[in-house]
Amino acid sequence: MVLTPVDCPFCEIVQREAPDAREVYRDEHVIAFFPTEPAVLGHTLIVPREHVSDIWSVSEETAAHLATATVRLALAIRAAVHSEGLNVIQSNGEAATQTVFHLHLHLVPRWSDDAMGPIWPEETNYTETAKDEMQQRIRTAIREGCAR
Template structure:
């Protein structure tokens, strides 16, 4: 049987606490968004709830609603920042569903006509590239605010 308890030492919980650096793009009272360190395309961003939840099925409904609002805000900014033709938004639950970090999170990836997603290789992206991409998204969010 797989352990399905929330682990407060997961990497995203540690990012929330500032124990691990990240390229943050958005934060409100309920959510945090930051660049995916192993992106599947330029601008690949993650949005997480601040409340502990392993996945979609154990999340508090109010936290889930706030997460959805945060995803929409960030997705609009990501699409504009990268002049994307569209977006792929995805979320995994448990190892069998493809989840590798067991803190609820939603992926936002800008998409361009005719350009496939890069396979998930597990390689870390250049931090300077992630910093530049994060700044592009923050600039759009700042202009919208």
């Protein structure tokens, strides 16, 4: 699903047209706010001010601004909520549970007894051959210029 800035709920927040948004940070490149249904208190979203649908569409310049804001906000969240840890979650495409198609990062403070639970499978059973083949496929894609 591709949203245009007209249809995008995060663009509404960027344009200050979402009165219920709980904004915590804004600069010339990014905005950070709480989701309407936070996973835990302190859960914060960071979005670029420009409408970018996913990680495959973002410029390196915008990505750098998002990275800088992520570190700044991670430090602020830790200072404010005294969390034991933090997940930085960024999903792309429906298969990866992206529901709003405006690039965004979730900063989720974590505690050992929170309601989030584990985010990784307990174990996998990929063969060493399969892992070696995947390593080679990704290296080839990088050499062929698929990465910026």
